[in-house]
Amino acid sequence: MGFCLWCSQAFQPQIGFRSFFSIDVHTGFCPICYKQLQPIDERECCRVCGRDLRLLDSRYVEGSVCRDCSRWEESEWQGLLTKNRSLYVYNDFLKEVVKAFKFQGDVALVHGFKTDVLQMYKKHFRNAAIVPVPLSFERLAERGFNQSEHIASLLDQPVYHGLIRAIHENKQSKKGRKERITHRENPFTANQKLKERLEGQSVLLIDDIYTTGATIRMAAQALLSFKPKEISALTLARGA
Template identity: 45%
Template sequence: MDCIRWEQDPKWTGVLAQNTSLFLYNEYLKEYLARFKYRGDYVLVKAFTQELQLEISKIKYDFITTIPLSPERLQERGFNQAEALAREAGLTTEPLLIRRHSEKQSKKSRQQRIDSEEVFEVKSGQEADISNKSILIIDDIYTTGTTLRQGAKKLKNAGAREISSITLARG
């Protein structure tokens, strides 16, 4: 239903072709990912590499990118969890998006996330590279779809033909 709602909004129609989430964001996974993402237990990401590789092998793309963190959030955490997922799965990513600093998404309600201002820009000079290309975005958690769709919209507006995404979990 979530995807249908997004597609019914003319502002977001056709922005994200599909999202595949590997797991349901249940209490166990929530705690597991919190240890990885917020407490720096980086090695935990290795548990997902095989499943991620398998799902990505089913998707056609020209480039893989990840949802970036703001410089402030990257400094705070020490690593980008989406980039860690990709790296540990042996994937080569292109840094196509940059993110301005904003309030943590995890602190916002569903409606606040949906209504949040757009925080992404396409990295300068990437427009020619992504023109008419298919791009796969990797992120850790799909909660409302706002983050992925904001990033996808920027890439689409910069000339990308199609954007799909894959996330570890669906909240």
């Protein structure tokens, strides 16, 4: 018997078919809460950013890529990010969970995602060096923890603090997408102390939400001095 991390109801954890051989048990969210998460079907997602293409108007889809990604791939950012994969659509339920996790400090909630995060990691990113996207010092001081690190810790693998976030950006949500991307200094720099550990590796960036893809790409750009084999990202949610 477990207690749901979200609704606190007691429930019998569901045991996945592989659990006979491995720990593959949904211990975090009860089945009713878990069902409110909307997993992204990988067969129907954008090859680059991992968004669910079925949720987009066909005008915004070009083959197996969404229009945002084809714009990225036509720009100087081309090829920088091999792929992002997000576990779930950023729906109202997940927004509530992320709010409690990130802004109200209910860090235990992250364990509700463990099974799915691990599965995604094993399927796509095995052997990649895990680098959580850092918060600025100011944001970290304000929040007390970095949500990306908590997500990364679910993988039970070494985590590399390969990035430093030096600049504290102002909230820029009122600006348009293009303005945000072109008028922003890259807040990230590579942590040169890890150069030898990360040089030539495949890198997996971890963050909570992929929205425009600008943050992930700036993080990736900062890591180029390590000459990585490739840079991908794993995020909990793909925002609209």
